[in-house]
Amino acid sequence: MSLTHVKAFGTEAKDKDLQEMTIMRREVQPNDVEIDILYCGVCHSDLHTARNDWGGSVYPAVPGHEIIGKITKVGPEVTKFKVGDLAGVGCMVDSCRECESCKKDLEQYCMNGFTGTYNSPDRYMANQRTYGGYSQTVVVDEDFVLKIPENLDLAATAPLLCAGITTYSPLRHWNVTEGSKVAVVGLGGLGHMAVKLAKGMGAEVTLFSRSPDKIQDAMDLGADSVVISTYENEMNAVKGKFDLIIDTVPYDHDINPYIATLGISGTLVLVGYLGKMEDMLNTVPMILGRKSVAGSVIGGIKETQEMLDFCGEKGITSEIEIIKMQDINEAYGRMLKSDVKYRFVIDMKSLA
Ligand code: NAP
Ligand code: ZN
Ligand code: ZN
Secondary structure, eight states, X not given: OOEEEEEEEEBSSTTSOOEEEEEEEEOOOTTEEEEEEEEEEEOHHHHHHHTTTTSXXXXXXXXXXXXXXXXXXEOTTOOSOOTTOEEEEOSEEEOOSOSHHHHTTOGGGOTTOOEESSSSBOSSSTTOBOOOSSBSEEEEXXXXXXXXXXXXXXXXXXXXXXXXXXXXXXXXXXXOOTTOEEEEEOOSHHHHHHHHXXXXXXXXXXXXXXOGGGHHHHHHHTOSEEEETTOHHHHHHTTTOEEEEEEOOOSOOOOHHHHTTEEEEEEEEEOSOOSOOSSOOOOHHHHHHTOEEEEOOSOOHXXXXXXXXXXXXXXXXXXXXXXXXXXXXXXXXXXXXTOOSSEEEEEGGXXX
């Protein structure tokens, strides 16, 4: 298979800054499209991967899985796209397509492992890892490429490809509808999308945050109320209230205080922290209140398209700060301090 050289930004080791590098992309195959990347969102998972927070990162690593661009080439068997179309790529670029999950449009739960947009074993090139959207172009099978609503701001749409679908999917799975009482923990990239999407579905939305300076923003984004999670009196005031809590916090934290705020049969869905939790889970409120603690990862391709169309109809996009590719290390530093309102998006022209 012939390869093309593409300019990218990535890291050589977990303790190194990101820097410019050259990666190889495969030539367009019969079902592939080539996308000229215009914008790429910056997810906290990019940082976790660059710094090997989860273990398993392989270097060089090129993050980026909130990709928006224009199609520049199509393979002869491509039917859904033509040159010049807008296109999106999220967290997956392939899966086995044969297992029970894949057959049910749940490629994110592929039993043979989906191919992540970055840092996954490549299904096309032996012994290679995938490289993400901090790059000029990407080549993806059309089945894993999304159509972008024409009415939305392109840069602000990029974060829907991960932050959007990751919060949309549990909201839908747990049947959020008009009047549902939904809470969101953490107002970052995922959290602010959760607030907007839950509101778009008609829910009454509460934000849990550690940051009093985010109260006004949360209300402007559509939250009906904000609870500062470090204030005991505010936590007590919402005991037993919520049908669903979406917890987006990226690091270990005690979830027992949030479980206390679930109503009977309520569910707390973890989407942020990946790993063992130090604080013991108290089963008493769960047993006596039929409460659940659950997890969820991104969403399938079909559901991602549904989410994009929903956002197109409702005019929902992300709140963004546009940066240059060269500013990425500083952006990671600010993300660690929760100093981003509310998603960095890289203008890929800066890499040209
Ligand atoms: P982010 O923009 O950095 O936002 C995280 C928010 O969590 C912060 O704004 C802050 O909100 C709160 N927070 C941060 N550190 C905290 C701590 N130590 N204790 C309590 N709260 C804290 O991150 P993101 O991009 O939204 O990603 C969130 C997490 O989801 C990451 O771990 C990411 O890897 C993961 N993720 C999962 C999936 C999935 O499919 N499950 C998909 C994408 C990302 P306040 O200031 O309001 O407290
Ligand atoms: Zn992500
Ligand atoms: Zn599969």
